[in-house]
Amino acid sequence: MKRQIPLFITFFVGTLLIFSVFIPPMETWGENFTLFFDIIAVFAFFLGAGNLVRVHVGKLKKRKADWGFSIVTLIGFGFMLFVGLLKIGNPGGIAADVTAPGSWFQEMFNYVINPLQSTMYALLAFFVASASYRAFRAKNREATILLIAAFVILLGRTPLGMLLTAWIPDSLSFFQIPNMAVWIMNSFNLAGQRAILIGISLGVVAMSLRLILGVERTYLGGDDNG
Amino acid sequence: MEHFAIWIAAFLTLGIVSFLYKDNAWYKLCEAIFVGISAGYWFVVLFWDNLHGKFWMGKGEDPMLYVGAILGILMLMRLIPKIGWISRWPLAFIVGATAGFYLINYFSSDVMSQVGSTVMPFFSTGYGSGVNASLYDIIGNIVVAVGTFTGLVYFYFSKEHKGAFGATAKVGIFFLMVTFGASFGYTVMSRMSLLIGRVDFLFGDFLGMIVQ
């Protein structure tokens, strides 16, 4: 029973949502799902937050490595709950939107989360470079193609690409590297993306059917006590 | 306040960047701050939006809300080991709904429309526009058709990649590799602008070294 009911729920809800697309009176059911999901996610958040606190308090108690930083995390988390749930410093008071400009909560976002976010994001510039150094090597035929494509596009994005091929007359401007770069983006890239997208969506169809039909039931975990 | 904020931002920025050299206490501190503050941020935002906003503010408006709430409470049953298995119900609900929702959505937006757009004449810039394409476009059109076809052959599972089929699949890989290489190269510029933004902040707003 413990397994049958969830399998039935999956089957029932899945089938219903598939057909709802074709039945106008049911057309809003998809939205309802999003609503349910949001609510379930908030409840689940209590589990997540509880876990976060438990893990860091555990580290603290056992004096595990770096336990000091756990204190920082716990303080940060608690502080955000404090200023956010009580809407400290919110110009509109408790009734206003929690992210109203000027509230402590939003200031924390602007001055702490925001720089952290954008710096973490900016690390990509470095990793793009180290990945190109290592990955774009002519190890075999596929890697060579990858390398050439990347190199042509990179060249096309700098004045160098134009300088190298500036001697090509305008009537043959296609062969100038920046134009070739654009052409590759419009033809090869489009074709590859299209094949990938078609493949993905067929994969989703089969995957979804396996889930709905109960062929795939890993997500339910084991048979017993659970 | 403004000045103080810039110092904080610079402290955090440099802390994260220091990770590139190696893991260190400064990075660990920034990481701990980041995790604690951002987890709290999202918790609060979700609380006000999804719990307070939906239940207190729009009280009783939509009976569907309570179905959601019941599913949410079932989720919390995990905390009681004896009846923890009930939490599988909302999970099963989400999985079923996701599967059903995605199946048809992906099918219509990706399979149908992508296949539909492969129906393209070789010698024209568009459907129904007569023979008007330049050599540039014609080669492009043929490349798109061949690339899509061979790419699909590559993904085909039911046949070993041998003989003519294998050769076609090879061409497919060739197209995929060009795709990946090209998009990698094309993205470099946008990744660099993120870094330019941060360096601009450090040298400009923080150190005041940029005169403009």
Place this chain on the structure above:
Amino acid sequence: MDNIGVIISLILIFGGLVALFYGSLKGREVDRRIIFLFIFLAVAAPILFPMTFEEKATQVVKSVFDKVENLPEGSTVLLSFDFDPAMAPEVQPMANAISRHCLEKGHKIIFMSLWATGQALLSQSLSESILPGFPEKQNLVDYVSIGYKAGNEGVPNVIITDIQKMFPTDVNSVPLDSIPIFDNIESCKDLDFIVSFGGGKPGPKEWILFVGDPGGVPIGVGVAAVVAPQMYPYLPDQVIGILGGVKGAAEYESELIRVHPKFADMDTPGLLMMGPQTLAHVVIMAFIVIGNVVFFRGRRREKKE
């Protein structure tokens, strides 16, 4: 001072790269931290010591430039600022460059925007970047801003037949009837050239579909880099040329300075932004080369052993 900085940093970067290349000939791998350092230098140096590289305009950019260059003096051009602050860093530089070019050639300009937030950016561009170089140009005679009107693609759809219907007055409430520029201009069909700067909707695409195609008015577009590949299918019949992202702006600025040395001292945000970009791209390409040299050296050694 700046020049010394430029020279020193270039020597550092390229000297370092040569040294690493030399090492790679001996099969020496590069530590990733060295790569990080080079990327940082490549981005930081041009920011600290403004560094520009001459861009040779690609055909798609040059066609727009040539169009403006070759229109007879006194032609009327419409420039539409269809972007918001988020897109501005990429698109505003090219809008400024083309505006200057038009004024320099003695064309009359009608400025407008399809985006509510574009109007503020437009007046910022006018007062801070475009007009200061042309003290002799007169509002309403040489240029006019008719601002923003709600209606999205409906706006181009209407002004293709009648500009006044959508824009009875300019931004300062001067009736269009009394503005000299509009003496011979009733609809978009009377214009000699239209350029739309943007990347979202409504934007360049709407101008092509609602004005360029039905009205036969030449259209040029300036778009954000990610949108650029989507504009190429419209070349060359529906669109004369395309400026894509910061690179497009830099190419235009370069061409402008080359043809009109008078602009040598103007602010060139496109070229400036391309400084770090170009250096970083070159550094990445250098590392790809170095990586391959290391790889082939290693393989040869394996074979020997």
Place this chain on the structure above:
Amino acid sequence: MTPTRLHIFRVISISTICVLLLASLALSQDEATPTTNLSTEIDTVIIEVAAPTSLIATDHKYDNGERINLQWVPSIDDLPGISTVVGYRIYRQDDGGAAEAIADLPAKANHYRDENTELGHTYIYSVAALTDGAEFVSNPTESISPEREWIDFSKRYLFLIALIVGGAVIYFIEIARRGKKLFVRKIAGLEAVDDAVGRATEMGRPILFIPGIQDMDDVQTLAGLTILGRISKTIADYDTEIFMPVSRSLVMTAGREIIKSSYQTAGRPDKYSDDMVTYITDEQFGYVAAVDGIMVREKPATIFLLGAFFAESLILAETGNYIGAIQIAGTARPAQLPFFIAACDFTLIGEELFAASAYLSGEPKQLGSLKGQDVGKAIAMVILVIGALATTIGTAWNIASMNSLVDILKTIFSTS
């Protein structure tokens, strides 16, 4: 030909023919609604403007009865140039009540869709041409009630094709269930999974599993988790350490469920601990910062990156590569694939991510579903070839039969 291949072939050819037949039938019934546009050019100034005419209200087809479409001919004075019409205003009488203005439209407008009607109510509409300070109202419409349709026929082709592909998936699952052997080729990245787990065991270092940064309502996360189900069985058998940091609480719950049951199946429930799956934060880069830290500190031997990834893909993969871990990645987000290809040892490209769990399970039923997917691909390839050739020949030499074939294909596959 082997019987299976024959099956696929038959399914494809029969279904393609069915689609084309049905489509041609349906096309012949479709009638285009003529758009009326009677703008006339008059060069005189009229102070009083004519009201809009020919206002017609029709029920919006294939909805739940909440929409009514209006169409009219704009005021003949709504002209380019000197017109004084500044816009139109829509009035609505609900169940015989007073007329209420429900919308203002710009000049030249000739249609409107009221998306706020209720089933069982009767409405009467009128449209007014607006000038500066005056309104000129059209004749009202007949009273109309929105209708509810039970089946959305505009999506009939979507339904049909989905039915064929979905049917093929189910058909092959059923065939496999009956014990027929089905061939599925090897998938490179998946052959490496066992080795990767084994490596971590040998080295005595943990395995890191990252299920992407999306929640359970993304099918890629579900794919990642089902693969986790297979991997964690091997892990439990080998008694290797696994660690799974997540950025969503629901994924944490599901991940625990899955790993726990694997340990139970392996007969080592005591080895399982909830600490194997930890929630970090919902914030994208906060999560990345923490996972990067975990990587350099715990030095896992093997890293799985399977799920929905965004910009963080390369940050994670490069850090993983730096610490020398074997990395197996997979995502269905095309924009991130190049980065995984560059930085990981094996990458499951798009579709392969979804195929992976079926493939790893080794169950015939699951493998059968992959066959069904191939039917979809085969249809796509057939349409691509037929479509490209027909439209090329059709446009180049203007052959009517080719053009109508193309029209049929375009109609079937248009989703709007």
